[in-house]
Amino acid sequence: MHSVEERERQRLRDRDKEKPFVELCKGVNGIDRVILREVRGCSAQVYLHGGQVTSWKNEYGEELLFVSSKAVFKPPKAIRGGIPICFPQFGSQGSLEQHGFARNRLWSIDPDPPPFPINNPNKAFVDLILKHSEEDMKIWPHRYEFRLRITLGPGGDLMLTSRIRNTNTDGKSFAFTFAYHTYLAVSDISEVRVEGLETLDYLDNMKDKERFTEQGDAITFESEVDKVYLSTPTKIAILDHERKRTFVLRKDGLPDAVVWNPWDKKAKAMPDFGDDEYKHMLCVEAACVEKPIILKPGEEWRGRQEISAVPSSYCSGQLDPQKVLYCD
Structure with a gap:
């Protein structure tokens, strides 16, 4: 005998099976967006403004990313969250x-x-592109092509693959730093721990990028944090104890990891961020910050991030190394 809740979940899954895997439509303020759906009921939403994922929901419709209630959906302002x-x-x-x-x-x-x-199972994906403009070249004088593939896997995993190519015609190389500035939704920041970064060196942005070594057996949160961890492993676990959920972040081509929470004072100073919203978010970001990537003309760089949400019986030491990354 199925419970009412189980029947409702099945009804939602059956309804979503009739919807397309990829749908282009209008979002807030008429901005173009793409909705990705998988047959189990998970979904993701991507705004063309910023090439930005702003929603990632599991098969039960629970939101896994944080977007501020005060986020501004009005170009050229960046969207706060996702x-x-x-x-x-x-x-x-x-x-x-x-x-x-x-x-x-x-x-x-x-x-x-x-x-x-060939034989790739992923059907819910979108390919975006950004190229140099004459306006941008006034502040960053380089030609480039940035290709971004956003994929929602059959199991609900969210994958972002970036390919950046130097298309300069003047023979000049260029250097850049990069991050997927991922805002994860958590129930209570004081009940969250990050595993996989212990014993590593980090640059503390709150102390003029001074270098330290992480001392704890996991990262927990009691105040503002803004750190760039260096030479990090390909997998990091973010445990949300209250929700009994673990986010598993896997990355390739991105040696660093940024951990950020603004806490109360900085939250109140940001006009597009709610005063108490710091309690319900944590940024853990696959990044390349310490050593810039250098591309010669014609060269291409590739960086990838995959996030999955699993029951909290998982921790970083239990993750299967054979399943760390599989390529698009």
């Missing part, structure tokens, strides 16, 4: 705006995407 793309720089330096300009630009559906391998 997974902003930080390119061509992470952080703030020089003439470029904070975290670069990719998260503020309008991306296009890629007319000539890289092919999938």
